[in-house]
Amino acid sequence: xxxxxxxxxxxxxxxxxxxxxxxxxxxxxxxxxxxxxxxxxxxxxxxxxxxxxxxxxxxxxxxxxxxxxxxxxxxxxxxxxxxxxxxxxxxxxxxxxxxxxxxxxxxxxxxxxxxxxxxx
Numbered sequence: 001x002x003x004x005x006x007x008x009x010x011x012x013x014x015x016x017x018x019x020x021x022x023x024x025x026x027x028x029x030x031x032x033x034x035x036x037x038x039x040x041x042x043x044x045x046x047x048x049x050x051x052x053x054x055x056x057x058x059x060x061x062x063x064x065x066x067x068x069x070x071x072x073x074x075x076x077x078x079x080x081x082x083x084x085x086x087x088x089x090x091x092x093x094x095x096x097x098x099x100x101x102x103x104x105x106x107x108x109x110x111x112x113x114x115x116x117x118x119x120x
Contacts (some may be wrong), residue, residue, distance in 0.1 A: 052108070052115035059103040071116055073099060080117030089113035 007060065056064075063073035070076070089109045095101035104112050 052112045055104055055108060055112055063099075076116055077119050079119060083117070085110070085113045085117045088116050 002041075010075075020074065063071060064076050065071045068076040083091075087111075091105050092109045092112055093101060093102040095103075
């Protein structure tokens with residue numbers, strides 16, 4: 001005769017173990033984020049990207065699509081038709097809506113904005 005409570009006990013034990021494992025993982029990540037926020041740790045990879053295409057591939061493609069068609073973020077084809085390069089640069093540096101600020105380094109924002117304004 002099987003014990004009907006045993007599956008519940010196993011679920012409880014595995015659930016508690018999983019909770020502790022995830023908590024310790026989160027603590028490690030929190031320490032890493034705190035170091036980066038203080039200016040230490042690794043530097044942003046996009047800062048070393050030389051071209052707008054490389055910056056796009058590293059920071060933008062996940063939301064705006066591989067063909068600039070949009071997805072989570074809006075489509076970027078034709079963005080220069082209704083926004084100036086300065087407006088695009090401002091959005092790249094400061095963010096807008098769901099787009100967070102700082103995805104494009106400030107020193108590359110003008111070059112990136114000019115490239116985006118030319119997308120057709």
